[in-house]
Amino acid sequence: MTSKKVTVASDWLAGCAGCHMSFLDIDERLVNLIQLATLTATPITDLKHPSEQGVDVGILEGAVNNSAGEAVAKRMRERSKILIALGDCAVFGGIPTMRNRGCRGDALKRAYIESESTVDGRVPDDPELAQMQEARPLDQVVAVDVYLPGCPPPADAIFHVLTSLVEGKKPQLTGKLLDWH
Template sequence: MKKITIATDWLDGCSGCHMSILDMDERLVELIKMGVELNATPITDFKEPTEEVDIGILEGAVSTDHHIEVVKNMRNKCKILVAIGDCAVFGGIVTMRNYFPVEELLRRGYIETESTVDGKIPTSPEIGKHTKLVKAVNQIVKVDFYIPGCPPRADAIYYVLRELVEGRKPLLVGDLLRYD
């Protein structure tokens, strides 16, 4: 049986989409029995795909130059790219930042809050520099499939992954697009 490799990563968001992946519960085992191998995920703590993968999954919006690198790297290393969750698909709630200058938001969030003592805006190569605007993944690279929702239902994620693993194109309709 040929292994189907999957890598996931998250950008700017709450990690709720990865919680929905975990909510697939025993269906994760079913996918593994179908030949799925998790190459890189926050669950395995590998920071990026170590090699080419069949399916790449991105959660979260693009809001730093580091995120742009992560998105381009995932696109280059995967055959099929899936944007999962409203932040990756549409930009989500994170795009509310687009109404204000980045410097103003950072100053307010890290220096001027009522509870902050000796505030400092964090800087780190791991965080990266904030982009002027927050964007959805497809505004940076080509996305092959979308799983909307905040967070998306585990049933929808499982359906899309199963269809892709079995060589079919998923079509999300009906109850798979219902949010509880």
């Protein structure tokens, strides 16, 4: 056990938030984890501001599919000593990459021009808005240190990876840990 608490931050990109929900399924073991680690930022609490000094462990859920997500991924990489790709969408692209097969131009036309809910009949082009990109796994944008697959990864696997890292060990993910049982 380390004397100084390990700092951990998490964020999400394109996905469904199910991986973060699985994180919460760690349940009472979160109490053990909190004794070893300090959570500095997470999208599911009010803690949304990672320290400018960076964190020991960064966790990213979801694929990168627009310019805003790309910026989040790069910032988390810059600020994290160890970066975890959490869940299938982050590990290999998962469900968000299904849209890569279609034509984004057609999808935007259907959503903004042909849809009955259209406000002004044009595709928004405000440069402040995130620009759509082909959906990509995290490691096509930044270097990843630990892959935690699953849709979502089981809580036991998430707990194993996090406790290993906060104790300074290399996670050893087994098929049993990645199985839902």
